Amino acid sequence: MSFDSLGLSADILRAVAEQGYREPTPIQRQAIPVVLSGRDLLASAQTGTGKTAGFTLPLLQKLSTQAASGRGRRPVRALILTPTRELAAQIGENVRDYSKYLELRSLVVFGGVSINPQMMKLRGGVDILVATPGRLLDLEHQNAVDLSQIEVLVLDEADRMLDMGFIHDIRRVLAKLPAKRQNLLFSATFSDDIKTLAEKLLHNPEQVEVARRNTASEQVSQLVHFVDKKRKRELLSQLIGEGNWQQVLVFTRTKHGANHLAEQLNKDGITAAAIHGNKSQGARTRALADFKTGAIRVLVATDIAARGLDIEELPHVVNYELPNVAEDYVHRIGRTGRAAATGAALSLVCVDEHKLLRDIERLLKREIPRMAVPGYEPDPSIKAEPIQNGRGQQQQPRGRGRGQGGAPSSARPQGDKRAPQPRRQGQPAQGDRPARPSRRPAAKKTGTA
Known part of the structure; x- marks a missing residue:
């Protein structure tokens, strides 16, 4: 099967070919027709198998053939939520590459950089917004972005977002979206928490799984x-x-x-x-x-x-x-x-x-x-010690209790401290977790996302 057979426009196919891609991967072959049909989708595939193109290509197709009416400020019509800055930047780059021959505007927003340039670009009108949850809510709190006309919502690496404690931010975002929309949930795994989220978010979804749950690539x-x-x-x-x-x-x-x-x-x-x-x-x-x-x-x-x-x-x-x-x-x-x-x-x-x-x-x-490399054999007299986390404390027992954010407490890496922690107003957030802004006028920079 080639990309030509998936119902994508000539402009998108031209951009895909320029990236050196000739044949769609299994996740792309299965996901693209579902997204084009307008159905909700729950998709899982091994990392590195082309999930991003699996939702960006049909998303571009839908938006380019169903242009927003009017010549005024463009509403945000597609929202792609990701857990980290690096992933947001990567998806944004892919969207730009695939849409280079389309009259669509895209923007990537995340924390750790000044919020003002992002606000300025949003004022100019954006069709596709790629965002981390914290910075998106920062922008929404400051009335810099209107989410009321979203047609398609994509949650990418949804399992990682749950692990990082973003479930509350996700719920806040969902509350600001129109009830009628297409929902696409992409994840590297189908954990029980992901299935619970999918039941609440997706409506009669098509399910695509191209690899066994939590399997490593044979390559x-x-x-x-x-x-x-x-x-x-x-x-x-x-x-x-x-x-x-x-x-x-x-x-x-x-x-x-x-x-x-x-x-x-x-x-x-x-x-x-x-x-x-x-x-x-x-x-x-x-x-x-x-x-x-x-x-x-x-x-x-x-x-x-x-x-x-x-x-x-x-x-x-x-x-x-x-x-x-x-x-x-x-x-x-x-x-x-x-x-x-x-x-x-x-x-x-x-x-x-x-x-x-x-x-x-x-x-x-x-x-x-x-x-084994000769000379580096372990000393059998050394006894195991408790693994230390980033604050010099012992690793907590790996129980089944539930931590903040709705993810199992054992599911969060101890050293990276990404789970949201109680903090005073204005205290910097840890890791990639944003501090919740107040209603006062925004400073030039906010917390990371």
Whole structure:
């Protein structure tokens, strides 16, 4: 099947061809006709399989053939909600690429940057708005955006939004949308929480699932190396150097750990930068751009980047520390082996992380192959210690209680602190979580989103 057979316009097909795409992926083949038909959709696919084009292409088709009436200010007709800045920027780039021959305007809004330019662009009229929940509500509170004429709502990476505690913000957004609209919910997994959200949001939806729940791509080779915690950085530097790895995405559990590892790698002569929620948007953008161009060899990231990074033919992902939540392992290694490419994922596992590894292998329903580098055998006399989170506290027991935001408390990475925390008026938000603005006149900058 080719894109020509999916009912897309010549202008969209021309833009798709210029991006080098010839045949739609399975999720695109199944999702595009459903979206064009006007039905609600609940879709799940492995990360890196083309979910974004699965909703952006038919969305552009619908909006371009059903133009808004009038010559005045354009109403926002399509809203795409995403959990992180990086993912919002990636989707916005795709929308611009695919709509380059259409008379449609799009805008990406997220926190960490001045809100005023975003308000100015909204005044000029926007057809498609890509937003993180916090910044969208900031703009709505200041009457900078009108959501009353939304025709299509897309929740992308909805499971990550629930994990990050955005459920209350999502509910606030939904309350401001017209009752009659098309709803598209895209997720890497069909968790129980996602199914609950879908039951409330979607009306008689078509369901598309092109991969088993929480499965890793078969195009990614996975390996585990057991090594003492204090020797991980030394082993990583040796593997990068001896293997001549030129582009490596490394995951840590905490922001402090990401900063420290990047500093140590630079001291080893390996160019590296860290990317996480406490970095300014400018620093995050520069680090990602340098990584894509090869100016730096290693990008050290927390799980905030596990969904939003789209790097063509990324060859190596390293779990310097295993995630506290097994599902995040799948999302991390999904940064490589995207589309038709292959990739390699290596996990450096110390004695503290044996239980986390068992959880991951139970999720994958198989044992990950082991490897060993001579000289880095773990010391059997070292005993396991409780895993520390970003504030130097022990990891909480992984119970089934429910935390803020409606997501299981065990489902949030302890180190990245993305769940909303009680805070005083004006206190900065943590990670990618926005502070709720007051009704007073806006300052030039608001919290991150």
